Amino acid sequence: MLISELLAVLSISAATGLRLALPLLLIGLLSGEQLWSAVPILANIPEAWVVSILVIWSLLELTISKDRVSRRFLQSAELFASPFVGTIAGVAIARLANISDSWLLVVLAATGGVLAFVLQMVQVGWLYRSKSPPMWAIFIEDALCICLVFFAFDAPEQGGGIALFLLWIAIRSSVVWRRWQKKR
Numbered sequence: 001m002l003i004s005e006l007l008a009v010l011s012i013s014a015a016t017g018l019r020l021a022l023p024l025l026l027i028g029l030l031s032g033e034q035l036w037s038a039v040p041i042l043a044n045i046p047e048a049w050v051v052s053i054l055v056i057w058s059l060l061e062l063t064i065s066k067d068r069v070s071r072r073f074l075q076s077a078e079l080f081a082s083p084f085v086g087t088i089a090g091v092a093i094a095r096l097a098n099i100s101d102s103w104l105l106v107v108l109a110a111t112g113g114v115l116a117f118v119l120q121m122v123q124v125g126w127l128y129r130s131k132s133p134p135m136w137a138i139f140i141e142d143a144l145c146i147c148l149v150f151f152a153f154d155a156p157e158q159g160g161g162i163a164l165f166l167l168w169i170a171i172r173s174s175v176v177w178r179r180w181q182k183k184r
Contacts, residue, residue, distance in 0.1 A: 005097045006108065007160025008152045009090040013112035014163035015148035016086045017119025018141050020078050021057035024085065026149040027092050028054070038095040040088050062142060068132045075124045079117075086116025093152055115167065122170040125177060 015023040028036040028050065035050075036042040042050050064070040090112025094105055126133060144162070151159025 002104075004156050005094060005099055006111075007163075008093050008097060008156035009108045009112050010115060010163035011148045011152040011156055011159025012089045012093045013086045013115040014119060014159075014166050015145045015152070016089045016112075017082060017116040017166070018123070018145040018148070019058070019061050020081055020085045021054045021061055022142075022145055023089055023149050025051075025054040025058050026146070027089060030149070030153050031092075031096055036092075039092040042088070065138055065142070066135065068127075071132070072127055075120070075127055079120050079124050082120035083113040083117040087113035089116075115163065118170050119166060122173050125173065129180075 012023060012027070024039065024042065027039060028042070031038060035047055036045075061074065064074050087109045091105060091109045094108045099105060099108070148159050148162060151162065
């Protein structure tokens with residue numbers, strides 16, 4: 001069923017739009033024996049290095065994201081990496097779903113990269129506004145990222161629905177920002 005795979009890719013891409021390393025780490029741990037063999041670039045790197053880098057990066061994401069100044073630096077840097085990570089995560093989920101058509105992989109990869117970039121851009125936009133998000137919202141964001149990864153594997157319809165809802169919030173945010181800029 002193609003719709004199920006598309007929703008799984010949307011779910012994992014939304015997760016990479018929230019955090020970059022944590023979804024990649026969970027993809028490897030949840031994919032079974034082969035670990036990162038379905039992930040395009042990570043399959044060529046020794047597993048010990050991949051695990052080390054992703055664990056350190058995930059811990060940095062989870063701890064640095066709580067401080068406003070450090071969060072600005074982290075999210076600005078992750079903004080440029082998010083399309084790339086969203087693309088490879090989308091390809092990994094598509095490969096794990098046994099999609100082998102090259103044109104379909106390209107479409108799913110592009111969709112994943114764009115969604116991850118849009119969600120990361122919205123986060124950066126809200127961070128650079130006058131007020132930073134409250135701490136409870138950052139913890140919800142962390143939990144939502146983990147849930148979206150699990151949904152991509154076990155319940156793609158629900159994960160895809162949440163991803164589409166996050167996209168709707170991103171679109172609504174642009175309207176709020178436009179009104180905010182007109183008031184200034």
